Amino acid sequence: MIKNIFYSLFLITLILSCGKTEESSDDVKKEQVLVDTEFKYYVENVKEKLRKYSVSENKISKIDDVTIEFGDIHRKNGKEKVAGFCVVKYTKKIVYSQRITIDISQWHSFSSKYKTEIIAHELGHCAWGLKHDHTEDQIMSEILTNITEPKWHIFAEQIIKSSDNIRNI
Ligand SMILES: [Zn+2]
Numbered sequence: 001m002i003k004n005i006f007y008s009l010f011l012i013t014l015i016l017s018c019g020k021t022e023e024s025s026d027d028v029k030k031e032q033v034l035v036d037t038e039f040k041y042y043v044e045n046v047k048e049k050l051r052k053y054s055v056s057e058n059k060i061s062k063i064d065d066v067t068i069e070f071g072d073i074h075r076k077n078g079k080e081k082v083a084g085f086c087v088v089k090y091t092k093k094i095v096y097s098q099r100i101t102i103d104i105s106q107w108h109s110f111s112s113k114y115k116t117e118i119i120a121h122e123l124g125h126c127a128w129g130l131k132h133d134h135t136e137d138q139i140m141s142e143i144l145t146n147i148t149e150p151k152w153h154i155f156a157e158q159i160i161k162s163s164d165n166i167r168n169i
Helices: 002-013 037-052 057-066 112-126 147-162
Strands: 016-022 069-072 084-090 096-104
Touching: 016 037, 037 057, 037 069, 037 147, 069 147, 096 112, 112 147
Parallel strands: 016 084, 069 096
Antiparallel strands: 084 096
16 A cells, blocks of 8 residues: 555656747847756766667767756646656757756655656657657656666667657657
């Protein structure tokens, strides 16, 4: 019984989300990329996994266009708090902002494994324009649970097949 309750709470805290907005003005400049030092280790973990599953350096380098920062994510409309989200902003010509926000109130309670998976999931949206996977237990599932090693292979395949124009999704 206790185990069941814990599991439910875990499911709730690991909900992730993403969003996209289009800016109509064409003279927008590309934002400077900043990665909070807390996340660098986990970003390296993700890169290492992707190399293991034969993702090209060209695809892996898309990670370097993404800002990753802490934020205080507020509950919306009584919904559960998300652990992280990605926002991509673009004009007709350029993608000028790729930004991941990680909820600071939850981050430190996660295991190293989950932290790597959360960063991988958000990079999935923000670096390669991947959408949520509607099958369960995938890195791109909306709720991150039970990620086993073969799931990294599936994630790598999704990245390899992704369009370089992340506005196209
Ligand atoms: Zn997501």
